Amino acid sequence: MANIKELSKLPERLGPGHRLCSGCGASIVARQVLLGAGNSALVAGCATGCFEVATTIYPYTAWKVPFIHNAFENAAATMSGVETAYRSLKKQGKIKKDIKFVTFGGDGGTYDIGLQSLSGALERGHNFVYVCYDNGAYMNTGIQRSGATPTGASTTTAPAGKVSSGKPQLRKDLTAIVAAHRIPYVAQCSISNWNDLVTKSQKAFDAKGPAFLNVMALCHRGWRFPQENGVAIAKTAVDTCFWPLYEIENGKKYKINYTPKEKKPITEWLKLQGRFKHLFKPGNEEILKSIQQDVDDEWEYLLKRSAL
Amino acid sequence: MNKKIIPLTGDQAVAEAMRQIEPDVVAAYPITPQTEIVMTFSQFVADGRVKTEMIPVESEHSAMSACVGSAAAGARTMTATSANGLALMWEIVYIAASMRLPIVMPVVNRALSGPINIHCDHSDTMGARDSGWIQIYAESGREAYEHAILAVRIAEHSGINLPVMVCQDGFITSHSVEGVELFDDAAVKKFIGEYKPNMTTLLDVDNPVTYGPIDLQDFYFEHKRQQTEAMKNAIDIIPGIMNEFNKAFSRDLKIVEEYMMDDAEASIVVFSSTAGTAKFVVDSLRAKGVKAGLVRPCLFRPFPKEYIIKALSKVKIAAVLDRADSFSGCGGPVFSEIRSAMYEAKQKPELINYIFGLGGRDIFPNDIEAVYKDMSGILKTGKISNRVNYIGVRE
Ligand SMILES: Cc1ncc(C[n+]2csc(CCOP(=O)(O)OP(=O)(O)O)c2C)c(N)n1
Ligand code: SF4
Numbered sequence: 001m002a003n004i005k006e007l008s009k010l011p012e013r014l015g016p017g018h019r020l021c022s023g024c025g026a027s028i029v030a031r032q033v034l035l036g037a038g039n040s041a042l043v044a045g046c047a048t049g050c051f052e053v054a055t056t057i058y059p060y061t062a063w064k065v066p067f068i069h070n071a072f073e074n075a076a077a078t079m080s081g082v083e084t085a086y087r088s089l090k091k092q093g094k095i096k097k098d099i100k101f102v103t104f105g106g107d108g109g110t111y112d113i114g115l116q117s118l119s120g121a122l123e124r125g126h127n128f129v130y131v132c133y134d135n136g137a138y139m140n141t142g143i144q145r146s147g148a149t150p151t152g153a154s155t156t157t158a159p160a161g162k163v164s165s166g167k168p169q170l171r172k173d174l175t176a177i178v179a180a181h182r183i184p185y186v187a188q189c190s191i192s193n194w195n196d197l198v199t200k201s202q203k204a205f206d207a208k209g210p211a212f213l214n215v216m217a218l219c220h221r222g223w224r225f226p227q228e229n230g231v232a233i234a235k236t237a238v239d240t241c242f243w244p245l246y247e248i249e250n251g252k253k254y255k256i257n258y259t260p261k262e263k264k265p266i267t268e269w270l271k272l273q274g275r276f277k278h279l280f281k282p283g284n285e286e287i288l289k290s291i292q293q294d295v296d297d298e299w300e301y302l303l304k305r306s307a308l
Numbered sequence: 309m310n311k312k313i314i315p316l317t318g319d320q321a322v323a324e325a326m327r328q329i330e331p332d333v334v335a336a337y338p339i340t341p342q343t344e345i346v347m348t349f350s351q352f353v354a355d356g357r358v359k360t361e362m363i364p365v366e367s368e369h370s371a372m373s374a375c376v377g378s379a380a381a382g383a384r385t386m387t388a389t390s391a392n393g394l395a396l397m398w399e400i401v402y403i404a405a406s407m408r409l410p411i412v413m414p415v416v417n418r419a420l421s422g423p424i425n426i427h428c429d430h431s432d433t434m435g436a437r438d439s440g441w442i443q444i445y446a447e448s449g450r451e452a453y454e455h456a457i458l459a460v461r462i463a464e465h466s467g468i469n470l471p472v473m474v475c476q477d478g479f480i481t482s483h484s485v486e487g488v489e490l491f492d493d494a495a496v497k498k499f500i501g502e503y504k505p506n507m508t509t510l511l512d513v514d515n516p517v518t519y520g521p522i523d524l525q526d527f528y529f530e531h532k533r534q535q536t537e538a539m540k541n542a543i544d545i546i547p548g549i550m551n552e553f554n555k556a557f558s559r560d561l562k563i564v565e566e567y568m569m570d571d572a573e574a575s576i577v578v579f580s581s582t583a584g585t586a587k588f589v590v591d592s593l594r595a596k597g598v599k600a601g602l603v604r605p606c607l608f609r610p611f612p613k614e615y616i617i618k619a620l621s622k623v624k625i626a627a628v629l630d631r632a633d634s635f636s637g638c639g640g641p642v643f644s645e646i647r648s649a650m651y652e653a654k655q656k657p658e659l660i661n662y663i664f665g666l667g668g669r670d671i672f673p674n675d676i677e678a679v680y681k682d683m684s685g686i687l688k689t690g691k692i693s694n695r696v697n698y699i700g701v702r703e
Contacts, residue, residue: 041513045377056521066510069520070376071399077370080363081335081377081385082510088332088361088383095511117373120366 002198007035011064013042018055018062023227025217025234026051028191029133030104033213036201041099043067043082047075047109050140050219051133073113076121076130079103083126100205101128107148108138111174122181122210129204132174133217143222147172150242151291153275155222160278165287170294175248178212182251185211189245191218192234196245196257203247216243224274236269241299246306254305263299266292316488318449318481322388322414322474323348324488325456327358328496329412332383332503335363335374339393340426341478342416346388368393372400379409380519382509384460386411390478391418391432398436404471405440405535407519408507410463411471413441414456417580417631418478419667427668428478430579430631433608434641440535442472442542443609445579450488452476454559455606457491460500461549467541469506477581479668491557499556539610546607564615565604568594569622572601574683575657577620577646578629579605582664582671586629589676600680608642613649620646621655625683629699631665639663639696660692664699675699 013034020027030051034042045068046052052069055062070078079101089095105114110132118130137155138144145158149167154160158167179186185207189197197215204211216237218230225233237243238258245258267288270276279288316324323345326334334353336346352358363378365371371387379385389397394415404411420431433443442462446452452474459472476482508517523531550561565583568590569575576586583604593600603619603626605612620626628647630640638644643661650656662679665671679699686692 043381043510043513053522056518058521058523058527061518061521063518064516066513066516067518068377068380068510069518069522070373070403074370074373074400077365077373078377080365080370081333081374081379082381083377084333084335084361084363084374085378085381085383085385086511088359089381089511091361092332092359097513099511099513116366117370120370123366124363 002035002195002202007198010035010038013044013063013065014055015062015064017060019057020050020054021221021227023220023230024050025135025191025219025230026133029131029215029217032191032194032197033102033131033201033215035198037100037102037205038202040205041097043099043101045069045075045079045082045103047105047114048072048140049106049109051104051106053140072109074117075103075105075109075114076118079128080121080124080126083128102131103128104131104133106139107132107134107136108146111147111172119181122178122183122212125209127209129211129213131213131215133215135217135219135222137219137222139219139222148174151294152279152287154278155275165278165284166275175214179248179251183210183212184208184250185247187247188214188243190216190234190238190243192231192238193245193258200247222275225272229272233269233272236264236272240264240266240269240295242266242269242295244299244302246302254302254308256302256306266295311489313487313489315485316449317344317483317485318452318476319344319416319483320348321449321453321488322456322476323352324490325453326386327352328491328493329384329386329457329460329500330358331360331386333361333363333378333385334387335365335371335378336387337365337368337371337389337393339368339390341418341482342388342390342393342414344482345414345416368396369400372397372404375411376400376404376407376409379404379411380407380509381511382505384503386413388414388416390416391420394432394436395420401436401439401441403520406531408469408538409471410469412456412459412463412474413471414452414474414476416478416482417475425667426478428480428631429666429668433473433475434632434634436473437609437641440470441609442470444472444474444606445608446474446476446481446606447581447583447604449476449481449484449486452481453488454553454557454561457496457500458549458553458561461553462542462546464503465545465549466506467545468538470538470542475580480581495556499553543610543612561606563605563607563612564619565606566619567602567604569601569603569619571599572622573599573624574680574687575601575603575620575623575626576629576676576679577603577605577626577642579608579631579642582629582631585671585673586676589673589680593677593680598680598684611645611649616646616649617653620650620657621653623657625658625660625687627660627662627679627683629662629664629679633663633666658686658692660686661696662699663696669700671699
């Protein structure tokens with residue numbers, strides 16, 4: 001369990017002065033994850049997306065640790081190369097220090113275009129932490145749908161319209177896909193539960209082999225809510241079980257880390273965001289019902305898995 | 309130095325060079341006709357003959373991505389590929405050059421799909437000609453071996469710091485066996501030296517640097533300009549490195565090889581293995597008293613303009629043989645560059661273009677002889693019916 005007093009003494013790895021929107025979930029994800037690395041020497045990376053472009057506008061950088069951005073879909077492959085170089089040079093005695101590795105990717109760069117590179121890196125077993133900050137759309141290019149966009153969300157490439165009610169498909173279960181690689185540690189986390197997130201980050205950094213954190217990040221631009229409400233909205237995602245907090249060890253052992261005392265209806269979460277506004281118009285009751293059904297099914301499935 | 313000549317395919321020869329270079333990291337993915345390089349080298353790793361860490365990636369895109377990570381971390385880094393593999397890397401090939409990472413990549417030239425074809429032409433590397441990589445083309449497997457070693461020094465020179473493609477002809481030299489003289493391991497190690505990166509690396513955690521930031525209207529242009537400057541430096545620096553190489557290993561590598569050019573009237577310009585066939589034709593023509601010559605550029609990036617002007621100013625006519633089309637309607641990529649370079653020459657020969665050998669179509673001595681015949685016809689009549697011609701294609 002992370003102790004906030006101790007955490008406050010840890011070095012800031014991501015400095016102020018980046019240019020993310022105020023209230024952006026991505027930087028909160030990064031700062032909480034980086035706390036999990038403690039005082040360890042660290043190299044960080046990132047896929048193309050809001051987080052990368054806003055933290056590294058040349059000639060400035062918000063990164064106080066060595067950092068690499070390569071392209072959109074290859075953050076995992078790039079960090080594979082960095083980590084392998086480290087192993088090679090360490091083995092040869094050319095590097096003495098112990099160094100940890102972490103890379104970030106948005107949901108687009110992770111669920112979709114970067115999935116192959118992530119899968120390859122996980123299968124090869126590189127010793128690094130991959131963090132997906134999931135804001136449920138391609139935000140940097142202007143709120144296009146991704147494999148992580150929830151059903152019914154209105155995005156610029158799956159807009160709600162006269163005959164459409166937003167994204168028709170289910171979102172991809174990336175956490176399960178990653179767990180199927182049987183890597184040492186996989187966890188789903190949310191910035192609203194900071195203690196859980198920091199603790200899981202510590203575990204991820206301590207894992208021997210690849211570790212993956214899927215973290216709900218918020219984008220008030222894309223989700224359409226007042227910027228100061230982000231953490232509360234993330235909390236509602238957890239309490240409706242839209243975004244359950246759990247961890248998976250070695251691809252098999254599931255553990256739910258948080259069970260809401262009273263599971264809130266999914267509409268509690270949907271109604272806080274403009275991207276779902278159309279769903280509350282008359283005639284869309286069935287869609288709301290089916291979204292609730294999906295959430296319930298997933299939660300049931302998770303309860304069963306964790307009871308195994 | 310002990311002379312050790314052994315029969316090797318061009319791929320095996322390059323793998324031997326990689327064994328002697330002993331990079332810190334190799335990330336690679338198989339593709340015909342390059343596969344044998346990766347396979348042979350993997351065996352060296354498996355047998356503990358090199359200290360290299362291999363990354364058996366899941367695609368070429370990840371191979372180049374991992375190479376970027378590795379090189380930015382300060383490790384001597386190599387990969388190898390061909391055709392579609394290079395095409396899949398394309399995005400990251402540009403990024404590697406823009407980050408000024410001295411990655412060395414043997415490329416076994418193969419026709420780019422589609423249609424899919426596994427045999428030699430130069431459409432793959434010609435497609436990557438503007439990516440900011442240095443490109444060297446070998447005539448033989450033996451030379452591909454030598455170029456691989458040479459390339460390490462070129463890439464890592466502080467005045468250059470650019471990635472290098474070491475190209476050889478798919479199947480023609482990659483798979484045929486020839487006697488290759490392998491240099492002493494120690495001599496190679498001495499020539500390439502211990503790798504000391506010219507930039508602060510990612511693993512220098514006490515001096516954090518940001519690689520690959522976003523570069524907007526205010527700096528991108530300057531950074532591109534610096535890449536051009538590095539290429540300009542390279543054309544001045546490479547001769548010195550080549551001389552050192554030639555001295556160390558008793559070799560005679562040249563940036564542009566001139567064959568029988570002193571008194572030649574008509575010359576062919578061609579890259580890689582076809583130059584060997586063309587030399588054979590030049591010899592037979594010379595025996596008949598025809599003043600034929602040959603120019604073989606080894607370097608395509610940076611473009612050896614001065615060398616080309618010097619070589620071609622001697623002849624009345626030259627035929628540029630391109631093993632790739634550029635679909636410009638004005639000839640192949642090498643022809644375009646040579647014609648452009650010769651615009652500055654005081655003495656301009658007539659220049660014609662022949663596109664040949666696409667998808668591995670064989671080219672025979674007769675075909676090459678016909679080119680010299682065409683040239684002497686043009687010299688006699690002063691008439692060029694076709695500026696751009698195709699050899700050995702059914703029309
Ligand atoms: C190969 C490629 N395709 C498309 C893009 C354009 N692009 C840049 S960022 C981005 C979306 C990023 O979305 P996500 O990964 O979810 O991160 P976010 O912007 O939401 O932080 C896209 C489509 C690109 N840079 N590279
Ligand atoms: S658009 Fe969204 S994801 Fe991007 S910086 Fe702003 S809040 Fe963050």
